[in-house]
Every structure is written in structure tokens, then in C-alpha cells.
Amino acid sequence: MGSIAAKVDCTESPLCARADLPYARGMTDRLDDSALMLRYKDGDVLAFETLYKRHRDSLFRYLLRLSLNRATAEDLFQEAWGKIIKARLNYRPTAKFSTFLFRVAHNCFIDYLRRNKRHTAEANVDPDLSPDPGSSPEQLTENHLARRRLNEYLRQIPSEQREVFLLREEAGLSIDEIATVTGVNRETAKSRLRYAMGKLKAALASSESPDDEPRT
Amino acid sequence: MTNPVSNDDIDQSYSARYKLLADESVSDELNQAVLRTAAEAVGAGRKGLWQTNWLKSFAFIALVGLSFSLLLQTNDTPLDTMTESSPVSQPDSRFEDAGAATAARIRDAEVAMGAMQNKPEPAEESTTNPDSAAINANLPEDSACSETDRLDSGSWWRCIQSLERRGASAAAEQELVELLKSFPAFVQPR
Numbered sequence: 001m002g003s004i005a006a007k008v009d010c011t012e013s014p015l016c017a018r019a020d021l022p023y024a025r026g027m028t029d030r031l032d033d034s035a036l037m038l039r040y041k042d043g044d045v046l047a048f049e050t051l052y053k054r055h056r057d058s059l060f061r062y063l064l065r066l067s068l069n070r071a072t073a074e075d076l077f078q079e080a081w082g083k084i085i086k087a088r089l090n091y092r093p094t095a096k097f098s099t100f101l102f103r104v105a106h107n108c109f110i111d112y113l114r115r116n117k118r119h120t121a122e123a124n125v126d127p128d129l130s131p132d133p134g135s136s137p138e139q140l141t142e143n144h145l146a147r148r149r150l151n152e153y154l155r156q157i158p159s160e161q162r163e164v165f166l167l168r169e170e171a172g173l174s175i176d177e178i179a180t181v182t183g184v185n186r187e188t189a190k191s192r193l194r195y196a197m198g199k200l201k202a203a204l205a206s207s208e209s210p211d212d213e214p215r216t
Numbered sequence: 217m218t219n220p221v222s223n224d225d226i227d228q229s230y231s232a233r234y235k236l237l238a239d240e241s242v243s244d245e246l247n248q249a250v251l252r253t254a255a256e257a258v259g260a261g262r263k264g265l266w267q268t269n270w271l272k273s274f275a276f277i278a279l280v281g282l283s284f285s286l287l288l289q290t291n292d293t294p295l296d297t298m299t300e301s302s303p304v305s306q307p308d309s310r311f312e313d314a315g316a317a318t319a320a321r322i323r324d325a326e327v328a329m330g331a332m333q334n335k336p337e338p339a340e341e342s343t344t345n346p347d348s349a350a351i352n353a354n355l356p357e358d359s360a361c362s363e364t365d366r367l368d369s370g371s372w373w374r375c376i377q378s379l380e381r382r383g384a385s386a387a388a389e390q391e392l393v394e395l396l397k398s399f400p401a402f403v404q405p406r
Contacts, residue, residue, distance in 0.1 A: 041256070048254045058251075081250045137404045143237070150237045167233055171299045196308055201230055 033097030041088045047106070052081070055101055062102065065154050065166055066109055068116035076112055080105040102171045103181045106163070157196055164189055165196035178190040360387040368400040 029050060031039070039047035060079065064073040084102050091100075154162055160182075167178045179189040365375040372395045379388035395402060 008278050043258050045258050049251060052250060057241045057249065061238050061240055064240060065238070077242065078246065078250060082253055085254050147237050150234065169231055197227060199228070204230060204233060
């Protein structure tokens with residue numbers, strides 16, 4: 001596995017020390033993303049932690065289903081956050097933070113594709129890494145199969161349409177914001193989203209049929 | 217009957233199904249790596265800020281020191297210049313010149329009196345002739361020569377000669393100085 005995530009123990013590192021006070025955490029929780037980023041720009045690590053927790057999973061799933069490989073997704077995830085951290089000093093809240101974040105991640109993925117022209121999109125999403133502990137074995141098996149089907153459907157969608165769909169579902173971006181992130185015009189983004197949703201609906205509808213086979 | 221469900225509702229249901237299935241999360245290792253990077257970046261920024269502040273303080277102190285020394289030099293220079301070339305010194309030199317001229321005339325008068333009487337210096341006389349010194353000491357200064365004697369240089373000169381004859385050398389000398397001041401063109405007769 002090519003993850004570049006280093007094993008660190010933040011509980012012993014002075015760099016990770018923070019004012020973990022209830023009122024401080026409550027204050028940062030109420031701030032919007034741009035305010036948190038501005039506070040992090042001023043040196044508030046707790047603000048960054050709040051911001052990171054808000055967006056980490058959606059960004060990771062976006063990169064995971066875009067690259068279709070967990071190790072690649074982890075590398076791109078860390079690279080994207082690294083760029084956000086570096087860009088904090090020049091950050092200005094001219095647009096929604098999530099638009100800024102996913103645009104950075106999109107650019108990281110494009111750079112990755114350029115560096116690895118033989119990107120084969122080998123599916124290695126590994127959906128069993130986060131099972132619901134409260135589920136029964138039968139339910140876990142059913143969810144496992146459902147996730148596999150979902151990943152298979154998304155893999156069969158063209159990457160441009162898949163990205164638009166993921167930006168809609170994971171980042172919650174509007175058509176205009178998706179167009180900004182992907183660098184296309186509004187109509188193109190809207191068209192891609194319509195195609196992606198149509199294919200997903202068809203695939204999910206077919207999965208509910210008795211033969212339970214994905215249809216492309 | 218058809219079910220009155222809009223396309224938006226259908227999209228919502230498919231979106232909810234997607235979110236139900238897509239629940240992967242970031243590993244703890246990756247979380248810690250990102251948070252550590254964020255904390256290190258802030259720490260490095262603070263270190264850089266501290267260095268910048270330290271340099272600013274040092275530069276400020278150096279600037280104040282240089283300014284102070286420059287100010288001291290600026291204050292010292294005019295004082296020296298004033299001492300060397302101040303107009304205040306000019307009256308002093310004038311006084312010195314006037315004093316020198318007066319002293320020269322007095323010396324000339326003394327030489328003239330010495331030549332006239334063929335006597336030693338009055339100081340020597342006062343030390344060698346205690347009687348004349350006592351007379352001179354007892355004589356009142358305003359009684360040396362009268363105002364009538366001082367009306368013209370001839371009578372004033374005769375009075376001076378009488379004082380010399382009476383042994384009042386100091387009074388005679390003083391009167392001669394006054395005579396030369398009042399009649400600068402007076403030439404002592406031989």
C-alpha cells in the first residue's frame with residue numbers, strides 16, 4: 001500500500017497540543033468554514049481541526065471514487081490538505097471554502113493523471129474497512145453487496161460525469177460551483193450531472209430487480 | 217393511479233441511498249498526519265514570526281543607538297565651532313589690543329620718566345627708599361595734582377615733576393599716565 005501517511009502520536013507531540021476547552025470548541029464549531037480558515041491563518045490549530053473534521057470524509061470519498069484506488073486516494077487526500085495548509089497565508093474568503101477545497105483536490109487528481117498516464121482505474125475501494133458495528137451479519141453482507149454494486153456502477157460512468165456526480169453528492173456543490181471546480185461551463189456541468197444521475201438511477205433500479213445484476 | 221412523485225424527490229431518494237452506502241471514512245493515521253502537518257505549519261510560522269520580531273527589535277535598538285550617537289556628535293560640533301570662531305571672541309581681542317596699546321604707552325611713559333630722572337624703577341625705589349614709600353602711601357590720591365594743574369599739559373607736567381622731587385614717585389607715575397591719556401600728543405621735555 002502506497003500511503004504516505006506517517007505514523008505519529010499527537011498525544012505526545014507539543015506541536016499537536018491545543019486548548020481543548022469546551023467553550024473554545026463550542027466557539028469554533030459555530031464558525032463557518034471561511035472564518036475557521038481565517039482563524040487558522042492566524043495560528044488557531046483548533047479551528048483547522050474543526051474545519052478538517054467537517055470536510056475530511058466527503059473529500060476522501062470524492063477522491064476514493066474518483067481514483068477508484070484507496071492508496072491513491074490517501075496520497076491525493078494528504079496532498080490536497082497539504083496545499084490547503086500552505087495556502088492559508090494567502091487565503092481570502094472570496095468563494096465558499098468547499099469550492100476552494102474541492103478545486104484543489106480536483107487539481108491534485110489532474111496532476112496525478114498527468115504523472116501517471118497509465119492510470120487504469122483499477123477498482124480497489126475496499127468497502128469493508130468501515131462496517132457498521134451495530135449491524136447483523138445478514139445486514140452487513142447485504143450492505144457489502146450493495147456497496148460493491150454502487151462502486152461498480154460508478155466505475156462504469158465516465159470519469160467526467162462521475163466527478164460531477166461526486167461533487168454534487170459529496171461536496172454538496174451547486175451546478176455553478178461544480179462548473180468552477182471542474183473548469184467547464186455551467187451547461188456542460190449540468191449535462192454531465194444529468195447523465196450521471198440517469199445512469200445511477202437505472203443501475204440502482206436494476207439492482208432492485210430479482211436478477212440483481214448491474215446494467216450499464 | 218400513478219404515484220405523484222417528482223423528479224426532485226426521486227433524486228433525493230437516490231442521493232440518500234448513495235449516502236447510505238458511501239460511508240467510507242479517513243483512517244486515523246491519515247487524520248493524525250494531516251493534523252500534525254497543520255500544527256507544524258503553524259509552529260514554523262510562529263517561529264518565523266518570532267525571528268522576524270527579534271530582528272525588528274534588534275534593528276530598532278540599533279537605530280536608536282545610532283541616532284543617539286549622531287545627536288551627541290551634532291551637539292558637540294557647534295560648541296567647538298563657536299569656541300573657535302565665535303564673534304564673542306572678537307571683543308576680547310579688541311580689548312587685548314587696547315590693553316596692549318595702553319600698556320605700551322605706559323611703558324613708554326615710564327621709560328621717559330626714567331630717562332628724565334635717571335633713577336631706578338619705582339618698584340625698586342619703593343623697596344630701597346622706605347621714606348618715600350611711606351610718603352607715597354600717606355599721600356591722598358586726589359591731592360597729587362589739582363584740577364588747575366590738569367588744565368593744560370605744561371602745568372600738569374610741572375606738578376608731576378614737583379611730585380617726583382618730593383619723592384612721590386608712585387603718584388607722579390600715576391599722574392603721568394593720566395596726563396598721557398588726556399593729552400596723547402604731549403611730548404615730554406628733556
